[in-house]
Amino acid sequence: MKVCFVGLGSIASRHIKNLYSLYGSKIEIDAVRSGKGNTQNHDIEKRISHVYRDNEAIPYGYDVIFITNPTKLHYTALERMHSHGRHFFIEKPVFETGEEDISKLKLRNDSIYYVACPLRYTNVIQYLKQKVDFSQVYSIRCISSSYLPEWRPGTDYRNSYSAKRILGGGVAIDLIHEWDYIRYLIGDPEKVCCLMGKKSDLEIDSDDVAAYIAEYPDKMVELHLDYFGRIPVRKLELYSRDDVITANLLEQKIIYGRTGRQVDLPEDRDSYQKKELIHFFAIVNGELTNDNSIVDGCRTLKIAKGAIE
Incomplete structure (x- = not known):
């Protein structure tokens, strides 16, 4: 399985560590980042096959793309990476306002767009x-x-x-x-x-x-x-x-x-973070229905911003 992370902050590093713990050599990981710094985590760096910068040609054909950059950039990251992957794991909050025009993204019916929110798996x-x-x-x-x-x-x-x-x-x-x-x-x-x-x-x-x-x-x-x-x-x-x-x-x-x-x-943080990853891949494999889609994520965001009556 080939996956790509857009953004390499702390949550991306945690997901990468947990993916390797769950799936080991079955998974190959690339990353896309705009910054010039390193992850400052050598164990994570060793698990990434290639890091692409904004000005480099990003490959196509990823099984899953993880959108883990700052919230403000989620929408444009999904728009830019949409043709490069089949399924998408988007960190919370899904977008910046919840009012973004989803129709412009031209989402595919056969792709999964899942919004992460791991506390529900505690x-x-x-x-x-x-x-x-x-x-x-x-x-x-x-x-x-x-x-x-x-x-x-x-x-x-x-x-x-x-x-x-x-x-x-x-x-x-x-x-x-x-x-x-x-x-x-x-x-x-x-x-x-x-x-x-x-x-x-x-x-x-x-x-x-x-x-x-x-x-x-x-x-x-x-x-x-x-x-x-x-x-x-x-x-x-x-x-x-x-x-x-x-x-x-x-x-x-x-x-x-x-x-x-x-x-x-009792449990540690990686426990429920791993449960969410397992849940996500069960959705991707058709074993479960997507219970936190982009529409759901936007609805949650609108409520959080007090934008409903």
Whole structure:
């Protein structure tokens, strides 16, 4: 199998490592990048057959192309690479606004265009999907709070894409995982009210906080996202007919409030990232239907940006 990565940042390096762990010598990897630097990861460099620059002739005939460059460049990367590959794995968020003209891409009916959002493959979210009757849940409170300067040790947060609005930074887009797994668990809201802005003293020009209230026919959802929480929190609280269920993604556990019963669901990050890759290739092989298409990704992005009523 021949694959090509467009962009060689940290998420691309993780995918390359995991692909080799899963498929070994069955996979051949090329990369396309516009920068002049190295990956700074010699193990990853050794696994890449060839790196193409923008001004070089990129081969055709890739089985899968991974779009892993900055969000702002996803649309043009897909447009430019469309004729070079058959199937596409696009990092979240799918595009910059969700309002892009998909028809101009001339997508093929026999190709898979999958938008990555790996938190839905965590043990915690999978447990909720399989074990909870959401028809009995009246309200959900969800929060993702963390401190942006501590996200990427050894780098200056002020230079990250998260800090820069022009590169697609801001909590609404950066933390789109929350809206992805909410949609995965309970579908689309009928209405979303949203406030977002820059409120902290972080040296960024992107939004650092967003708060949502979403209405469903039978329930309400509250969601809080921020870049400035000094104690990391990522959890959901489900208020149901019979219990209050807390799903803690950082502590990797489920707690049933009334009885105190606790379900521990430990795993490392590569575990759920690999599960997503396995899921994607099952879609490519016709074993599963595509459950996160470009249309789905745009819908999630519009909700995250508060663009629906």
